[in-house]
Amino acid sequence: MKLLAGPCVIESEENIFTIAKALEKYQEDATIDFYFKASFDKANRTSLDSFRGLGMEKGLEILQKVKDDFGYKIVTDVHESIQVEPVAKVVDMLQIPAFLCRQTDLLVACAKTDKEVNIKKGQFINPPDMRYSVMKVLKTRGCDEVSYENAQKHGIYLTERGSSFGYGNIVVDMRSLVIMREFAPVIFDATHSVQMPGALGGKTGGDSSMVPYLASAAAAVGVDGFFFETHFDPSCALSDGPNMVKLDELEKLIEKIKKIQAIK
Incomplete structure (x- = not known):
């Protein structure tokens, strides 16, 4: 099982290393492919006033330190083609x-790397x-x-994170997991599947209490991995706090997911 986990955004080097240290157990778990x-x-x-992060240069410097210190594989977002090569x-x-x-252009630029x-x-x-998004990457890679x-051979994954349902709400249609797979x-x-876009007046809200239920349902349907944003104190997180899982609650949830998967 792949597990992608960490904070939404790099708030500071100190915060990143605190969270990275708490996630070591997943790196050591032979049943988990951790990122x-x-x-x-x-x-x-x-909002323009919302915290965006520390920028690419400083952010990559910190992620490289995490990689060097903990041996973790790293995943991060790219928003423009020009970012792909340095990232x-x-x-x-x-x-x-x-x-x-x-x-x-962004998909093709990513496809031209070996990542x-x-x-x-x-x-x-x-x-x-x-x-069709998968096709853009595959064709660029000669398939x-x-x-x-x-897609598996070429390291291409799709992530389900809910669908817009009217204004300010997101729902997950579990059929999409079967269809895309x-x-x-x-x-x-x-975690992003419980977001409530714009619910906090210029900020995205969410309901993290629903995360375990949706994750359990996805495990029962069948997926290849899970993505969780996590933080030692989501209430003070600078981005996506309302939908994050607390670090000390994540382990219990992962164990529950494993038990559901074992039934299948």
Whole structure:
């Protein structure tokens, strides 16, 4: 099982290392393929006044230190094609944000690297249409047939993070996990799936109490991995705090997921 976990954004080097240290148990777990996740820039914040991060240069410096000190594989977001080359020198997996999942130049730039590519499904996208995003990466890498096996071979993943349901709400249609898994390995992002966009007056809200239920349902349906944003104190997190899982609650949730998967 792949596990992508870490804070939403790099708030400071001290915070990152505190969280990274708390996640060591997953690196040591032979049943888990662990990736440390943190963003150097949150370019799609609701408000111009919202905290975005420390920027690419400082952010990559910190992620490299995490990689060197803990031996973690790293995943982070890229928002523009020009970011891909420098980011790929540090990370093991390039992540395409949901709002950019159809951005051809960005997908092609990521495909031209030797890194894994995680494409987050847009909140506005019909799940079957995500095959075309997968196709852009595969074709750039010299493969003309879209299939689960080919996507897996080329390190391409799709992440389900819910779909817009009216204004200010996101829901997860569990059918999308089955549909998208026909043509790519699927990771379930349980924390972004409980977001409530714009609910906090210029900021995104959320309901983290629903995370364990959605993660359990996804485990029962069948996925290839999970994505959790986590923090030692979500109430003071500078981005996405309302939908984060506390570090001391994540271990219990992972164990529950393992038990559900074992039934299958």
